[in-house]
Amino acid sequence: MADTPKKSTGPVLIELGEASRTTPADAPPVPDHAAVDATGAAMQGAISFAGRKRSRLARWFWSLLLAIMGFVLSVAAYDFVTKLIERQPLLGYAALGLVAAFILVLLIIALKEWIAFARLRRVDNLHRASEAAIAHGDLTEARRVVDRLKQLYHGRDDLRWGLDRMSEREGDAFDADTLFALTERELMAPLDAAAIKEVEAAARQVALVTAIVPIALADVATALTANIRMIRRVAEIYGGRSGALGSWRLTRAVMAHLVATGAVAAGDDLIGSLAGGGMLSKLSRRFGEGVVNGALTARVGVAALEVCRPLPFGPKKRPSVSGIVKRALTGLFGS
Numbered sequence: 001m002a003d004t005p006k007k008s009t010g011p012v013l014i015e016l017g018e019a020s021r022t023t024p025a026d027a028p029p030v031p032d033h034a035a036v037d038a039t040g041a042a043m044q045g046a047i048s049f050a051g052r053k054r055s056r057l058a059r060w061f062w063s064l065l066l067a068i069m070g071f072v073l074s075v076a077a078y079d080f081v082t083k084l085i086e087r088q089p090l091l092g093y094a095a096l097g098l099v100a101a102f103i104l105v106l107l108i109i110a111l112k113e114w115i116a117f118a119r120l121r122r123v124d125n126l127h128r129a130s131e132a133a134i135a136h137g138d139l140t141e142a143r144r145v146v147d148r149l150k151q152l153y154h155g156r157d158d159l160r161w162g163l164d165r166m167s168e169r170e171g172d173a174f175d176a177d178t179l180f181a182l183t184e185r186e187l188m189a190p191l192d193a194a195a196i197k198e199v200e201a202a203a204r205q206v207a208l209v210t211a212i213v214p215i216a217l218a219d220v221a222t223a224l225t226a227n228i229r230m231i232r233r234v235a236e237i238y239g240g241r242s243g244a245l246g247s248w249r250l251t252r253a254v255m256a257h258l259v260a261t262g263a264v265a266a267g268d269d270l271i272g273s274l275a276g277g278g279m280l281s282k283l284s285r286r287f288g289e290g291v292v293n294g295a296l297t298a299r300v301g302v303a304a305l306e307v308c309r310p311l312p313f314g315p316k317k318r319p320s321v322s323g324i325v326k327r328a329l330t331g332l333f334g335s
Helices: 033-037 041-051 056-087 089-136 139-152 157-172 176-212 218-237 244-261 269-276 285-308 321-329
Strands: none
Touching (some): 056 089, 089 139, 089 176, 089 244, 139 157, 139 176, 157 176, 176 218, 176 285, 218 244, 218 285, 285 321
16 A cells, blocks of 8 residues: 655745735825815805805894794793782892893893994995095095094004004105005004914914814814904904904805905915815825815905905005915924
């Protein structure tokens, strides 16, 4: 009987060719196509929500609903207080005092809102008068605008030096362009610097939250609140103080200005290069969205400067969105 060969129980070594010897380090990286598709969805959603026009039917609906609710609550409060006075006079008069105090607070809030709206209308009227004076080139008309501007900023400690300089040197201006150039240098330059800092802070905040917070709709809510706060602060810097309703009205005006001018499109200036260039391809998708949302916030900020500024920007005085974005986001996501 022939001997059968014994089966090997050790490992089997299979020789591979030189071309097949690869390591995981040699594998190509997984392409991140989402990184180059950043479009600033959060800011686009916030702008579309705040800038959309409400229909007349919707305005009538909400106005009537608020009127009915106010009427029902007033009648219910009146019945409650009168019946309580009949049963327990002491408690009834205490409730009447609380209702009277609440109504007084509502009246104070309404007065503050009315003053805020009047302040915003004053700045808007001054802006239109400035545009007309610049277009006409009339020195007399320009002096009236500058006098109204000095009255608007009278009493502000941060502009005291500029107002004194204006009083000393405005008599040397013999044409409208020179007078407006002096006003830009002495009064508007420090206000522009403060407003641009607010825009940079808002752009930085929106970019950072978008990059590090993965919660759905959190970036949209952050973008909307940060932009409303930024617009309100810019308006306050330029003299247009606003309340709660005034802030929302001002935000809608800025967003409408963006939509009307087409500046919300992410296709030009720095935003276009960020969204389609090689920078975002080296970052994660969240970082890319953060950069684009920050850039769009800067664009909203520039629109807020244009809307809230009493004097319109000259041909070469308008702040650069790219410059604001570079200063705001430098070091935030690396160099």
